[in-house]
Amino acid sequence: MKPEFVKQMEGGYRLPEPSLIIGSALLDNEPLNDPRVQVALSVLNRHGLVAGATGTGKTKTLQVLAGQLSDAGTPVFVADVKGDLTGLTSPGDASNPKVQERCSQMAWDFKPAAHAVEFLSLSGKLGAQVRATVHSFGPVLLGKVMDLNETQTSILSLIFKYCDDNRMPLLDLADLRTTLQFLSSDAGKPILADYGGMSPASVGVLLRSLVNLEQAGADAFFGEPEFDVNDLLRTTLDGRGIVTLLATLALVVPGIIVFCGYSVAGQVAALEPLNSSTDALRRSWDLTKGFKGKAFVLWIVSFALLFVVVLGAGALGAAAGALAGGLDATVTVLIALVSLLIYPLITCVFTLLYYDLRVRKEGFDLEVLSSQLGSRSGP
Numbered sequence: 001m002k003p004e005f006v007k008q009m010e011g012g013y014r015l016p017e018p019s020l021i022i023g024s025a026l027l028d029n030e031p032l033n034d035p036r037v038q039v040a041l042s043v044l045n046r047h048g049l050v051a052g053a054t055g056t057g058k059t060k061t062l063q064v065l066a067g068q069l070s071d072a073g074t075p076v077f078v079a080d081v082k083g084d085l086t087g088l089t090s091p092g093d094a095s096n097p098k099v100q101e102r103c104s105q106m107a108w109d110f111k112p113a114a115h116a117v118e119f120l121s122l123s124g125k126l127g128a129q130v131r132a133t134v135h136s137f138g139p140v141l142l143g144k145v146m147d148l149n150e151t152q153t154s155i156l157s158l159i160f161k162y163c164d165d166n167r168m169p170l171l172d173l174a175d176l177r178t179t180l181q182f183l184s185s186d187a188g189k190p191i192l193a194d195y196g197g198m199s200p201a202s203v204g205v206l207l208r209s210l211v212n213l214e215q216a217g218a219d220a221f222f223g224e225p226e227f228d229v230n231d232l233l234r235t236t237l238d239g240r241g242i243v244t245l246l247a248t249l250a251l252v253v254p255g256i257i258v259f260c261g262y263s264v265a266g267q268v269a270a271l272e273p274l275n276s277s278t279d280a281l282r283r284s285w286d287l288t289k290g291f292k293g294k295a296f297v298l299w300i301v302s303f304a305l306l307f308v309v310v311l312g313a314g315a316l317g318a319a320a321g322a323l324a325g326g327l328d329a330t331v332t333v334l335i336a337l338v339s340l341l342i343y344p345l346i347t348c349v350f351t352l353l354y355y356d357l358r359v360r361k362e363g364f365d366l367e368v369l370s371s372q373l374g375s376r377s378g379p
Helices: 003-013 058-072 084-089 097-106 141-146 150-165 175-183 189-193 198-217 228-231 249-261 265-270 277-287 292-324 328-364 366-377
Strands: 019-027 030-040 076-080 117-121 243-247
Touching: 003 019, 019 058, 019 097, 030 097, 058 076, 058 084, 058 117, 058 243, 076 117, 141 150, 141 249, 150 175, 150 189, 150 198, 175 189, 175 198, 198 277, 249 292, 265 277, 265 328, 277 328, 292 328
Parallel strands: 076 243, 117 243
Antiparallel strands: 019 030
């Protein structure tokens, strides 16, 4: 092995402090087992990135890091989207031929061991139920979840204010619904007058939104006992840190909804006189209300087109590179050129969506816009 490479590894990974071992460096398919590639415990409160193609060991790297942190007495919290890290609960198989081969290559003494793991779940189906009270959630965030407009959110804030003033904690959706029904009744209207009042139509919207939340299973999330962050900082009796795995598969769909809701935020920021990026996000969310499915279909089509075109460009680049003798460079350059053409096209698609939404929802006049643009470009 090259002395320069060994010297660089010695300088970078011969650490004088406690650390986590990630593996061995590799040069020309030959592993360097001393020193190991490692990271100091003192810097693990910083951001890191584990990247690689499918099957290169990203999940196994996370398991190794979480397991060693636990052994070092450090509690670990992992948002596990697909359940890939659940294997931490069981010891590995030392008799597996591939494991034995890898341990032989790395001169590694593999000792199978399970780790202390606790499973959490937002739905309660994949682990211990994570809960939060309606009061701690707050009216603004709850209004976003319920897809309310500013007027309806202000009424929600009014209800929270009334409960705070009267020391009535809102624990679950049933508490919120009962309070809303009382304040909108004849007995509650005199009380509500001190807070500004609310229209029957808005009350109806809020009640229907609450029913939709309950039908979606959100009532299981709101309530007591409430999640305590200190529960993530526990250790076992023998001093090992507990690994907490949160099943976040249920967040994928809400994440897609949010992503689609902000689909035209860039267009809004570029074409409308707003004060901040927050205003652009809020405006995009309002424009796409009722049309997020359409935005989702456009994203699917756009990414499918991008995938097909890039795949085709890669195949053509590979064929051309094989003939010219410069495979990697040719493929990279061709894919980059194709991407430069495709991404502006995707931007144009969502710009058209932006104008379509304004025409549908606001009666936006394209002829007026074209005359305004013409006047701007004039002398």
